[in-house]
Amino acid sequence: MVTLLPMGERALLAEVDDLDAVLALHAALAADPPDGVDDLVPAARTVLVAFDPARLSAAAVRTWVLSVGSANGAAVPPGPLVEIPVRYDGPDLDETAGILGIRPTDLVARHAAAEWAVAFTGFAPGFAYLVSAAWPWNVPRLPQPRTRVPAGSVGLAGEFTGAYPRETPGGWRLIGTTEAPLFVPDATDPVLLAPGARVRFVPQRARVSAAGAVAAGGDSAGGGTDAAAAPSAAGISSRRLPPHGDPALHILAPGAFATVQDLGRPDRAALGVARSGALDRTSLRIANRLVGNEETAAGVEIVLGGFRARVVRDTWIAVTGALADIRVAGRAVDAYAPVLVPSGAELSIGVARAGARLVLGIRGGVAASVSLGSRSTDVLAALGPAPLRAGEVLGVGEAPHSVPVVDVFPWSVPGSLIDVPIAPGPRADWFTPDARRAVRDATWTVSGDADRVGIRLDGPALDRVRHGELPSEGMRPGALQVPPHGRPVVLLADGPVTGGYPVIAVVTDAGLDRLAHVRPGDRLRFRGS
Structure with missing residues (x-):
């Protein structure tokens, strides 16, 4: 039985009896979604169905989900088998075994012998919630979550096991470590453990290298080279903006916080990837239109102003969003209007007097590298370029349209x-x-x-x-x-x-x-x- 619940104006939750029913419903819905369905996100007891009301009405979505749900009775075909090498060296292994009333070696044996399935993803990109009919325990989470769980940690929580693709906070009980590439943003298939995949954990021995440091080893004892280093847990601060496009702006001061944003990463939620993108999408669209870009082009989102840059070559810009003083070579210019900034001139955006975020549109769009279909910076998942800093140079691409002939675009700022x-x-x-x-x-x-x-x-x-x-x-x-x-x-x-x-x-x-x-x-x- 499927129960439909509203999730705002652009999504609904299809609730079913248990996880097996979720997997079956998700597989049936994903087999042939109608145009207008943007995302299908399985979870513990629900499938979230996101849709575009401009292409598909809410009533049509409800009819489709109920018809698929009532007709669906087939078992879910098995997904691909993925083997994950793991060293059972986690800091919570002994305590978790004690809570379950078994020896640590028995916990390891049961965890490695079970065949697990990816029920759904979430929490962080590539973080998979795995379940198994052969796993009989419900493991309590830590009473106080850790502020830092290293990338590659393998843990238990409730009926689930999972592995952390990157360093994050977390409250799962850590029993092991893996070096498997769980999430590689620029890969064709960025997520190793997608919904439906079958998983086995393959125990790896620890051995001592020539230098005396413990390293990962294979199942066979003896020689061999040291295992590769674990996936980088570097945060967003280390991901600098590589040079792309034609140089346009040399950043002198980014203000409190400035990031590259476009309209984000739709259709990726099933992989655990948030939409991200500009928080004020209307302001980004307007800024792009004012300088002749497609509305999907990337701009700069500036929190509370205080931004300064020197223009490398003659460049059209438009500033939208919050209310702040905008100056070019010391001369005041209008917001919500295209402005030609001559080569060598300084662009300054003062502290916002109303509103919180300004959008800087640049003709041609910011030419940052594309990650999972977007140039946006996602601060939680550490995707996309790092926040801007002084000294960087922003490049731009080609603009497809001419700069429109407008004096000013009507706009207002939020009230108190x-x-x-x-x-x-x-x-x-x-x-x-x-x-x-x-x-x-x-x-x-x-x-x-x-x-x-x-x-x-x-x-x-x-x-x-x-x-x-x-x-x-x-x-x-x-x-x-x-x-x-x-x-x-x-x-x-x-x-x-x-x-x-x-x-x-x-x-x-x-x-x-x-x-x-x-x-x-x-x-x-x-x-x-």
């Missing part, structure tokens, strides 16, 4: 109290009637925890009528997740693609552009739903 439209969420019934009313009636304050991943809001606690743990399910930008403390968190473009907190409502696409401009201390109200 921001209205944000919302649509229904899938788990509103987990909350009391008072909590559901409070979402719409309360005035919420943006806390200090606000970035491209999400915004934590201060206001009344949203009390639940259901207090059990929610199995992980697909998430979307705009989802109002409510953790146990009752204060909602709005996920933004770099947020995780799955989560385990109930979603009471979902901010609309138009509302997401408005949220791009909130600052700590700003007040907002939700409208609709």
Whole structure:
């Protein structure tokens, strides 16, 4: 049986009885999706179906999912078998075995003997949740999550096992280490463990190298060369912007935080990859149109202004988004208008007086390297170029259109109290009637925890009528997740693609552009739903 739940205006959750039913439904839906279905994200008990309402109506999506769900009864064909070499040397191995009442050697033997299947991905790009009918235990998470889990760590949590593709925080119990390339962004198939794949963990012995350091070894004892180093866990700060295109801007000061952004990475959520892209997509589209680019071209997203650059050659630019003073060679110029900056002149964007993010469009578009179909910087997943820094030179490509003849584009900045439209969420019934009313009636304050991943809001606690743990399910930008403390968190473009907190409502696409401009201390109200 399939139950359909709303997930805002552009997605729904198809809820089924168990994980086996999820895998069957996901396989059936993925076999022949209609035009307009943008993403299918399996999770523990649900499949998230994301769609474009301009190409496919919500009613048509519901009819399609229900028809596929009612007709689907076939077993899921086995996926490809992937073998993962693992050294069972994790810091939690002995303690986890003790919790389960077995010896560490027995835990290792059962883990390696089981055939696992990738049920779904999430948390981070390439992080796979693996299940096995041969694994009888439900392993409790750590009472206090680690702030740093090294890349390649193999862990247990609940009924799942998994391996961390990159260094992240995490609360899983670590039993081993692998050097398998779990996530390679620039590869044709970037994710090693995709939904449906079968997995076996192959124990690897540890041996001592000539220098006396412990290294990974094969199943056979004796000589051989040392194993390759583990995948790099370097964060976003080490990924510099390589030279691409024709040099256009020499960065003198990036301001508080400046990143390259386009319209993001749609259709990748099933691999654990967030949409990312500009938080204010409307401002990016306008900036691109004003300088003759396609609206999908990459620009620069600047938080709170303070940006300065020297132009390497005559370059058309347009600045949109927040309100700030814009100067070229010391002369004030208009926002939301194409401006020709002569070679050698300095472009400066002052501190934002209203709004939070400015978009700098450059004729030809920023020519950063493409990662998974986008030039966007994803700060959570460490995809795309690193944040800009002084001394870098931005290159541009070719512009397909002429610069339009316009004097100024109509625009406005957010007021002191921001209205944000919302649509229904899938788990509103987990909350009391008072909590559901409070979402719409309360005035919420943006806390200090606000970035491209999400915004934590201060206001009344949203009390639940259901207090059990929610199995992980697909998430979307705009989802109002409510953790146990009752204060909602709005996920933004770099947020995780799955989560385990109930979603009471979902901010609309138009509302997401408005949220791009909130600052700590700003007040907002939700409208609709």
